[in-house]
Amino acid sequence: MTRRLGGLSNLSVVGLVVLLVAGWLIAGQLTAATATIVVSALYFAIPASSFNFLYGSLGIFSLMQPVFAAAGGYTTAYLFNAHHVSPWISLVIAPIVAAIIAVPVAFAAVRAGTGPVLTALVTLIISEAVPAILVGVKPLGGAVGLYVDVPPTPSFSDLQFVSPTTYVRIFLVLNVLVLAFLIWWRNSRYGLYVTAVKDSPDAAEAVGIPTARIRIVTIVISGMMASFGGVIYAQYNLLSTPDLFLGEAALFQVIVIALVAGVDRPWGTLVAAMLIVYISNKATDWADGRQGVGPLVFAAIFVLVALVMPRGITGTWAQIRANRSGRPSAGARREHTEEPLAMSSNLSGTGSSEA
Amino acid sequence: MYLAQLLLVGILSGAVLSLVGVGFTLVLGVGKIANFAHGALVGVGMYAGYSAAKYADINPYLLLIPAALVFAVVGWAVAEMFEWRGRKIGHIGELVVGLALLLLINGALEVVFGADARTYSSVDIGSVKAFGLIIPATQIIAASFTFVVAFVAYLFIQQTRWGRALRAVAENPNAAALHGIRVPIAQRVAVVASIVLAGLSGIIIAPFSVMTPDVGAGYLISAFAVVIVGGVGNTLGAVAAGLGIGVINSLAAGYLSSVWTTLTPLLLLLLFLLVRPVKVQA
Numbered sequence: 001m002t003r004r005l006g007g008l009s010n011l012s013v014v015g016l017v018v019l020l021v022a023g024w025l026i027a028g029q030l031t032a033a034t035a036t037i038v039v040s041a042l043y044f045a046i047p048a049s050s051f052n053f054l055y056g057s058l059g060i061f062s063l064m065q066p067v068f069a070a071a072g073g074y075t076t077a078y079l080f081n082a083h084h085v086s087p088w089i090s091l092v093i094a095p096i097v098a099a100i101i102a103v104p105v106a107f108a109a110v111r112a113g114t115g116p117v118l119t120a121l122v123t124l125i126i127s128e129a130v131p132a133i134l135v136g137v138k139p140l141g142g143a144v145g146l147y148v149d150v151p152p153t154p155s156f157s158d159l160q161f162v163s164p165t166t167y168v169r170i171f172l173v174l175n176v177l178v179l180a181f182l183i184w185w186r187n188s189r190y191g192l193y194v195t196a197v198k199d200s201p202d203a204a205e206a207v208g209i210p211t212a213r214i215r216i217v218t219i220v221i222s223g224m225m226a227s228f229g230g231v232i233y234a235q236y237n238l239l240s241t242p243d244l245f246l247g248e249a250a251l252f253q254v255i256v257i258a259l260v261a262g263v264d265r266p267w268g269t270l271v272a273a274m275l276i277v278y279i280s281n282k283a284t285d286w287a288d289g290r291q292g293v294g295p296l297v298f299a300a301i302f303v304l305v306a307l308v309m310p311r312g313i314t315g316t317w318a319q320i321r322a323n324r325s326g327r328p329s330a331g332a333r334r335e336h337t338e339e340p341l342a343m344s345s346n347l348s349g350t351g352s353s354e355a
Numbered sequence: 356m357y358l359a360q361l362l363l364v365g366i367l368s369g370a371v372l373s374l375v376g377v378g379f380t381l382v383l384g385v386g387k388i389a390n391f392a393h394g395a396l397v398g399v400g401m402y403a404g405y406s407a408a409k410y411a412d413i414n415p416y417l418l419l420i421p422a423a424l425v426f427a428v429v430g431w432a433v434a435e436m437f438e439w440r441g442r443k444i445g446h447i448g449e450l451v452v453g454l455a456l457l458l459l460i461n462g463a464l465e466v467v468f469g470a471d472a473r474t475y476s477s478v479d480i481g482s483v484k485a486f487g488l489i490i491p492a493t494q495i496i497a498a499s500f501t502f503v504v505a506f507v508a509y510l511f512i513q514q515t516r517w518g519r520a521l522r523a524v525a526e527n528p529n530a531a532a533l534h535g536i537r538v539p540i541a542q543r544v545a546v547v548a549s550i551v552l553a554g555l556s557g558i559i560i561a562p563f564s565v566m567t568p569d570v571g572a573g574y575l576i577s578a579f580a581v582v583i584v585g586g587v588g589n590t591l592g593a594v595a596a597g598l599g600i601g602v603i604n605s606l607a608a609g610y611l612s613s614v615w616t617t618l619t620p621l622l623l624l625l626l627f628l629l630v631r632p633v634k635v636q637a
Contacts, residue, residue: 061447108629117389117446121579122628128576129621136618248569252458259451292465292568299458306455310444 012183020176027168035164039236041277042171046229048258048269049178053185054222056263057194058215060109061116064123066254067130068098068223070245072230077146077240078139080158087159087235094231095224102223106216127251131242145241148234159235167236174228175270181225182266194218249295253277256302262312272313276301359486361609362602367490369601370498371560375574376581376593377505378552384588385525385545388437388446391453393553393578395460395571396426400557402464405566408475415558416496422558423551430550434543457571464568473566493562500559501594504552508590521545525588580624 008016030038047065054060072094079085079093105126109119135143154160161167185191196204197211205211234240244250257276261268276298283297284290309316375397382390403422404415433456440448480492512518523531524541532538580600585592600620607619 059447061450117450120391120450121389122625124572125576125579125621125624128572129618129625132618132621136612136615248461248572252454255454256458259454290466291470292462292467295458296462296466299455299462303455303459306440306451310440310448310451 008180008184009187012180016176016180016183019179020172023172023176024169027165027172030165030168032164035168037277037281038274039164039167039171041273042168042175042270043229043233043236044253044257044277045175045269045273046171046178047226047254048261048273049175049182049266050222050225051254051258052261052263052266052269053182053225054219055258057185057191058198058218059116060219061120062123062219062222063120063251063255064105064126065222065226066245066251067127068101068226069230069233069254070130070240070242071098071101071223072227073234073240073245074134074140074146074230075227076159076231077148077234081146081149082139086157087231088157091228091231094227098223098227099220102220103216105223106219109219110212110215127246131246134242141241143242145239145244148238148240150238159232160238164236167232170232171229174232178225178228179266179270186266190214190217253298256298260302260305260312262309262315264311264318265314268312268314268317356486357609360488361605363486363488363490365602365605366598367494367498367601368605369598370501370594371556371564371597372577372581372601373505373594373597374497374501374556374559375553375578376585376597377501377508377590378549378556379575379578380582380585380588380590380593381508381545381552382549383582385521386434386437386542386549387525387528388441388449388542388546389453390433390437390546390549391450391575392433392456392460392571393453393549394574394576395457396429396550396553397557397560397574398464398566398568398570399460400426400554400559401561401564401566401570402468402557403554404558404561405473405475408562415561418558419555422554426551426554427547429554430547431543433550434546437546438539438543457575461569461571468566468568470568474564475562491563497559497563500555501597505590505594508548512590517544577620580620583624584627 027035027038047069050068051062051065054062054065072090075094075097076087076090079090080087085093134140134145140146148160150160151158193204193209193214196207196209197214201211230240230245233244237244253276257269257273260276261270261272279301280294280298284294287293305312311319375394379390379393382388382393400422404418407413407415407418433452436452437449440452444451480496482492483490483495510518512521520531520536521541521544523534523536524538528538531541577600581593581596583596584600585594585596600623603623604616604620607615611619
């Protein structure tokens with residue numbers, strides 16, 4: 001594995017190519033109904049990957065990744081309807097929009113230096129606030145959202161296809177690109193810096209790593225990553241609504257997929273997304289479409305994984321691999337270095353000093 | 356007159372926010388756990404009251420004492436889960452347990468009761484007329500319950516030996532342990548108390564609230580807002596914050612467009628976090 005292609009090991013490149021080719025061929029064999037399920041799984045894998053990217057590299061538990069996906073969806077829907085901008089171009093503009101949203105959030109997060117609990121709650125509030133804000137924004141369709149205009153004869157540049165198979169393939173390519181990025185990032189200089197910043201911020205600062213900048217860049221990249229998924233998902237659904245991206249089901253689906261996947265390997269989100277979306281869909285079918293069965297099964301899988309495999313599928317995988325080779329995995333070591341709850345008691349209304 | 360009406364409505368709805376926030380402030384301040392399922396447990400209380408009134412024809416207020424016992428047992432189990440996961444993978448583990456419970460409760464409520472919004476009006480114990488508004492007595496009971504609970508919790512925390520122990524644990528668990536306070540017990544007590552409060556709040560507010568299986572996330576957000584504005588662990592602060600948010604909410608709804616009703620508290624909260632960040636320690 002000494003020879004590398006742009007920072008990717010040969011093994012990773014082979015794996016990604018096999019995934020792409022196999023996925024491409026399998027996509028052609030799917031029935032329309034299955035393809036629909038696969039599209040939604042492949043979409044959820046994208047924001048979930050961005051969540052795990054952030055959580056795995058910096059320990060930031062951000063519940064607002066779907067907001068960035070929504071930014072992507074609204075960018076393409078708005079630009080296509082209002083200015084007839086090709087969604088393919090929106091794929092370039094959407095990450096810029098996501099970055100514009102992410103930068104102030106990143107600054108606030110870095111400045112406040114809040115612990116994981118507070119970050120989780122604040123980002124949850126942002127996720128809940130965005131639909132409320134969107135309701136008031138008329139150009140973005142308010143509570144109804146935006147329906148993507150359908151030209152009489154959609155061309156390739158309109159990114160509108162009749163067959164879900166095409167979307168399966170587009171999402172497949174997107175997922176492979178995200179995986180390639182994540183694998184590259186791990187071994188890159190930035191990736192190493194980020195690990196240093198997470199494990200020991202003071203030491204990282206002391207050896208000259210710009211910790212604040214690394215944190216901000218990582219948060220912004222994770223937002224941009226999620227926005228790509230949003231663009232394609234909006235085109236697939238031909239609409240962009242608050243509920244599609246930020247409804248309770250969509251919001252928690254992203255988080256649960258990410259947590260079930262675990263942060264130890266980048267491919268986890270893809271596996272977890274397929275598993276969870278497929279099983280909860282099947283369960284709904286078995287229950288004759290009874291309301292709540294899907295969410296309940298989905299929650300049950302989550303509970304099971306949270307209790308039995310607290311580090312998710314890939315954490316367990318890493319553990320098994322490590323046990324075989326007889327040395328503790330990186331994740332196992334990480335468990336014991338979890339920082340204490342960074343929130344002071346505040347009975348009298350005044351807190352202790354800020355970090 | 357209109358202003359007085361808005362203020363009154365704001366105070367009554369604010370009292371509900373306070374009630375949910377009081378329990379959350381206990382678990383966050385003393386138990387040091389952000390229980391994501393707090394709002395969902397309020398939802399369980401609501402549906403319990405609803406079922407009692409609708410299917411068994413029992414006055415939900417009679418349910419309060421047995422429900423408190425049931426929620427105490429449930430709370431203890433939840434506290435054990437938090438403790439177990441928290442010890443193993445830290446606070447992220449507790450977040451995950453809370454999130455899992457939230458989703459599980461949402462799903463279960465939806466399977467049992469369906470996704471449609473429900474209300475019940477079978478509890479009619481009269482009403483009071485004030486400023487030209489008819490206030491159902493159920494709302495007045497809820498507001499009074501809030502004030503009593505917050506005041507009792509405040510007295511308990513400030514004046515009793517147990518309360519001192521809880522405060523010590525909140526301030527510095529290690530030092531508290533050195534002084535012979537059983538920290539795990541104190542933290543569990545906080546979790547149990549907050550869950551009992553969550554369940555009872557649900558029963559109390561159900562007669563005048565709209566129920567959907569996913570009320571949990573909404574109440575979690577308002578509880579968090581109340582705690583941030585009122586100060587973590589401060590029960591009287593939670594009441595003040597809840598009333599403040601309720602009144603601002605109601606004024607926004609009355610004088611601005613309806614868009615602002617949901618948005619104002621969220622924007623206020625974000626503003627509050629920016630201006631006066633919750634103090635954290637490294």
